[in-house]
Amino acid sequence: MSSDTHRVAILVYDGVKLLDVVGPAEVFGEANLLGAGYRVDLVSTTGADVASSMGMRIAVDCGAAAAADPGTFLVPGGDIYPRTPVTRDLVEAARDLAGRSGRVASVCSGAFVLGATGLLDGKRATTHWKIAGELAARHPRTRVEPDAIYVRDGTTYTSAGVTAGIDLALALVEEDHGPDVSREVARSLVVYLQRAGGQSQFSAPLQGPPPRSPALRRVVDLVTADPTGNHSLTELAGHLNLSTRHLTRLFREELGTTPARYVESIRFDIAKSLLDQGHTATRAASLAGFPSYESLRRVFARELAISPAAYQRRFATARRARAE
Structure with missing residues (x-):
């Protein structure tokens, strides 16, 4: 493995929203065509494959404990949260991967998983506008910004619903490789590099x-x-x-x-x-x-x-x- 490789670990689970997973993954994959060195690993709590919210099976590379230390750790969202409490095994897997990563990110309701680990305490964060109030109520030590497309607080990143995960991934690519690469990725995927407004x-x-x-x-x-x-x-x-x-x-x-x-x-x-x-x-x-x-x-x-x-x-x- 090249020393220039940047591992991205995406923690998937039963009920995860497929676009929250593949949207950011496609951004990283497209950046690789321009010389980036991202390696995306799909990780579950046990290493077993999972079923997305639409029933499609997602093949997993390994369990959280066996995953290599990631440069970026990302938690996608799913309809299951915030309707139910985050399971203990998912919290423990997220806490472990976050502790070994260079930066942590979430898409949509994935913020509830990060919140359950305590990683959002004392930080600014966002999630889908429909559930921003619930995130704020469940985690009063987190300053929720319901209108933001994505929020960066130190090395912690959170984004709004679904397609906002693409916005977030583009921002991460720009941080790693500069605006020219992220702009080319956005053009290739026919998406906005930076959406106006919230x-x-x-x-x-x-x-x-x-x-x-x-x-x-x-x-x-x-x-x-x-x-x-x-x-x-x-x-x-x-x-x-x-x-x-x-x-x-x-x-x-x-x-x-x-x-x-x-x-x-x-x-x-x-x-x-x-x-x-x-x-x-x-x-x-x-x-x-x-x-x-x-x-x-x-x-x-x-x-x-x-x-x-x-x-x-x-x-x-x-x-x-x-x-x-």
């Missing part, structure tokens, strides 16, 4: 019932995946080979809004997240896809009856209060 841009539009129309579901997916793109009524209609009148009617009947207002609402959520992260209002407006600061200010006045700057000050005050 989880709110994904959670907010999905809180209502999904559209019935397959065409409208495609529009929702398109806007949610790339909220800063050109999503004018004409552009959206062209993607679906529909008339602008028909698309407008679909939005009105199924979502109770217009295409323009829907796009604006997503950009509004992104702008709020960027302000929360400390960006200036002008920068937040630009990154969120607003044509100007003034257009963002008008939306804030309509939705919250305050300016972006006032919102940012209020958020900062609330954050300091929570920290105290």
Whole structure:
């Protein structure tokens, strides 16, 4: 084994979400085509194969105790947590691997496994927005950031749900091999190198019932995946080979809004997240896809009856209060 090899141990278990495993693994594998030296080992508590949440069997390389010391130790998520307590054998395996690794990471509800080991005590962390409250309640010594795509605290990394594991893996590749390699990996996998905003841009539009129309579901997916793109009524209609009148009617009947207002609402959520992260209002407006600061200010006045700057000050005050 080359001294340049970086071992990545992924701890899998019955009920693990398959994309949480293969998403990061594909990032590391793609980086290897560009000269990286990652070796991904799938590890279980006993060395036995496991079944994913969709029933697909996952072949395991070895048990946790037999695994070589990893440079990166990653715990993927699964629907089983946080519905049930983390099992003792999984906690012990995670604690052992974490103690022998250079850095520790989790995807989605994998943060509950790290939390059960005590590894998140006194640290910042994130998980899927739907279960962030449960993580905070179960681990009060952890400062949960529910809107983050991923969080780094020292050598501990946690990420949001499912595809955010890809964002996290790209960040790890960039840390190891620089931005050029991570950028090429992102381009090869046709994913964003760094998504603007936080989880709110994904959670907010999905809180209502999904559209019935397959065409409208495609529009929702398109806007949610790339909220800063050109999503004018004409552009959206062209993607679906529909008339602008028909698309407008679909939005009105199924979502109770217009295409323009829907796009604006997503950009509004992104702008709020960027302000929360400390960006200036002008920068937040630009990154969120607003044509100007003034257009963002008008939306804030309509939705919250305050300016972006006032919102940012209020958020900062609330954050300091929570920290105290």
